[in-house]
Amino acid sequence: MPARKKTRRQQQQGRSRQRDTQEQPKEQQQEELAPAYRVEHSELYGRYLVANRALAAGEQLIREQPLAIGPCVSCEPVCLGCYQPVQLGPEQCRCKGCGWPLCAADCRGLGQSSGHSREECELYGRRRPQAAELLKESASPDAVRDLYELVLIVRILLMRKHQPEKYAKIRLMESHTEQRRENLTLWQHYEKKVVQRLLHDWQLAQELSGLEPAEMHEICGILDVNCFEIGQRGGKARTLYPSAFLLAHDCRPNTSHTDDPLDYSIILRTSRSVREQETLTLSYAYTLQGTLKRRTFIQGGKLFWCQCQRCADPRELGSDCSDLVCKICRAGSIRATEPLKQEADWACDRCAHRIESVQVERLLDHINDDLESIDVHDIPALENFLIRYREVLRPNHYLLLSAKYSLCQIYGRVEGYLLPELSPQDIERKERYCREFLAVVDILEPGLTRLRGLIMYELHAPIMVLAQLGMQSGRMSRQEFQRRIKEVVRLLKESAHILQLEPPGSSEHEMGRAAADALAKINAQL
Numbered sequence: 001m002p003a004r005k006k007t008r009r010q011q012q013q014g015r016s017r018q019r020d021t022q023e024q025p026k027e028q029q030q031e032e033l034a035p036a037y038r039v040e041h042s043e044l045y046g047r048y049l050v051a052n053r054a055l056a057a058g059e060q061l062i063r064e065q066p067l068a069i070g071p072c073v074s075c076e077p078v079c080l081g082c083y084q085p086v087q088l089g090p091e092q093c094r095c096k097g098c099g100w101p102l103c104a105a106d107c108r109g110l111g112q113s114s115g116h117s118r119e120e121c122e123l124y125g126r127r128r129p130q131a132a133e134l135l136k137e138s139a140s141p142d143a144v145r146d147l148y149e150l151v152l153i154v155r156i157l158l159m160r161k162h163q164p165e166k167y168a169k170i171r172l173m174e175s176h177t178e179q180r181r182e183n184l185t186l187w188q189h190y191e192k193k194v195v196q197r198l199l200h201d202w203q204l205a206q207e208l209s210g211l212e213p214a215e216m217h218e219i220c221g222i223l224d225v226n227c228f229e230i231g232q233r234g235g236k237a238r239t240l241y242p243s244a245f246l247l248a249h250d251c252r253p254n255t256s257h258t259d260d261p262l263d264y265s266i267i268l269r270t271s272r273s274v275r276e277q278e279t280l281t282l283s284y285a286y287t288l289q290g291t292l293k294r295r296t297f298i299q300g301g302k303l304f305w306c307q308c309q310r311c312a313d314p315r316e317l318g319s320d321c322s323d324l325v326c327k328i329c330r331a332g333s334i335r336a337t338e339p340l341k342q343e344a345d346w347a348c349d350r351c352a353h354r355i356e357s358v359q360v361e362r363l364l365d366h367i368n369d370d371l372e373s374i375d376v377h378d379i380p381a382l383e384n385f386l387i388r389y390r391e392v393l394r395p396n397h398y399l400l401l402s403a404k405y406s407l408c409q410i411y412g413r414v415e416g417y418l419l420p421e422l423s424p425q426d427i428e429r430k431e432r433y434c435r436e437f438l439a440v441v442d443i444l445e446p447g448l449t450r451l452r453g454l455i456m457y458e459l460h461a462p463i464m465v466l467a468q469l470g471m472q473s474g475r476m477s478r479q480e481f482q483r484r485i486k487e488v489v490r491l492l493k494e495s496a497h498i499l500q501l502e503p504p505g506s507s508e509h510e511m512g513r514a515a516a517d518a519l520a521k522i523n524a525q526l
């Protein structure tokens with residue numbers, strides 16, 4: 001995060017303390033209940049968490065600070081103190097001790113174990129030619145990525161010497177080392193980019209006696225299997241938490257989590273009510289992706305093939321978010337015949353047309369690249385994308401939904417398309433996209449989830465504006481107007497409730513407050 005002025009930080013801390021005090025009675029109540037979960041073990045999951053009793057939606061299960069935190073593996077350089085983006089040019093502030101780029105000389109993360117610690121700075125200071133001096137403006141994206149990939153690994157290896165208790169906890173995490181060793185590409189990547197580099201170029205064994213390649217590979221595995229990616233307000237980091245890593249994966253999970261921008265704590269809650277004995281789950285993959293891609297992603301990093309209910313269902317629990325248009329009969333939808341087999345054919349549900357899954361993958365990669373090349377603020381280009389692929393993908397397809405979600409967020413917010421400038425057709429379009437998106441999110445991320453809160457907030461605005469326009473023009477009946485206002489109130493209520501569960505200081509929390517304010521104004525007028 002950019003260096004924040006003391007007053008702002010103090011204000012934020014003040015808000016946070018206030019919130020703690022307000023929540024105290026609730027926490028006291030919870031203390032009287034049995035613990036919310038317990039750790040179990042199975043052949044399939046290894047260790048995992050189960051509900052110890054029936055849990056209500058929104059119950060806080062875990063709040064804990066990271067055991068380890070560092071930059072994400074990315075080509076974008078970030079401040080080592082607070083993980084906000086930085087530049088590599090001569091103007092950028094650099095650490096006096098080691099030369100790595102920082103957001104500012106008084107970054108709040110300097111000298112902190114959650115940021116750029118003294119031990120790290122001293123080590124990098126001794127390795128300037130192999131580290132900071134490579135971080136120049138002319139450095140290739142790969143060179144930047146390779147260096148930033150090392151940071152969290154080195155931080156953990158330094159704990160071996162400086163924080164042995166934390167290090168011991170981390171080493172108890174799953175690394176899947178044997179399975180990783182069998183994957184030659186993966187193994188060689190870490191052998192070359194991490195192990196050899198740290199041992200030979202950085203001479204790390206001089207700093208940490210007895211350090212062996214096997215231990216370094218194990219740490220790389222632990223990070224791949226157990227890391228969370230977190231971040232608020234443009235910052236991005238990866239973290240290991242003491243117990244949140246124990247949650248098993250499901251592609252329609254029953255918990256949701258967020259992180260506190262002040263101390264990087266994870267806050268994990270039930271997103272819907274959970275039965276006693278039910279497995280507590282979160283999603284290791286982005287839920288708004290199709291089964292073919294999600295399963296490949298999970299297998300790549302976490303080394304298992306997901307077999308959850310959603311993955312096993314060709315219609316993905318009725319969301320149809322992987323459906324393609326059959327180009328032979330046009331009326332049918334093409335879906336995986338056996339979704340738990342990556343290589344199984346895809347077939348039309350109306351005619352005999354079939355395609356191989358590799359062809360589907362190629363098509364999806366192509367469309368995804370096309371979408372990625374569009375600026376997320378470019379309304380005409382996103383609209384054009386929807387037109388280009390409506391003959392190829394069904395309306396709920398996750399790639400179309402991704403474009404629709406961007407449009408939901410920018411109609412009414414970007415120049416030339418601000419709310420007063422929007423035509424009724426544009427407003428109707430925003431409403432339609434929001435509804436289509438929400439219908440799928442209701443299936444795949446039901447309950448008190450951030451995405452539902454955000455999209456409900458977006459949806460309230462077009463309904464409200466169209467209702468007002470309808471009344472003004474005399475084309476809408478009083479009854480219809482009231483029905484719409486009722487819907488606006490419901491959306492704002494739910495959105496305010498969900499988004500205010502997000503930590504103060506986050507943009508989502510701000511939006512939750514805006515929803516609550518809008519609701520209060522409407523209630524005052526009713």
Ligand SMILES: C[S@@+](CC[C@H](N)C(=O)[O-])C[C@H]1O[C@@H](n2cnc3c(N)ncnc32)[C@H](O)[C@@H]1O
Nearest residue numbers: 044045046047174225226245246248249302304
């Ligand atoms: C973040 S760790 C979870 C904790 C781990 N079970 C342990 O005992 O340390 C992720 C690993 O748990 C297992 N796992 C989690 N969810 C799973 C699922 N739905 N199906 C199969 N294995 C799963 C896999 O071995 C995965 O790599």
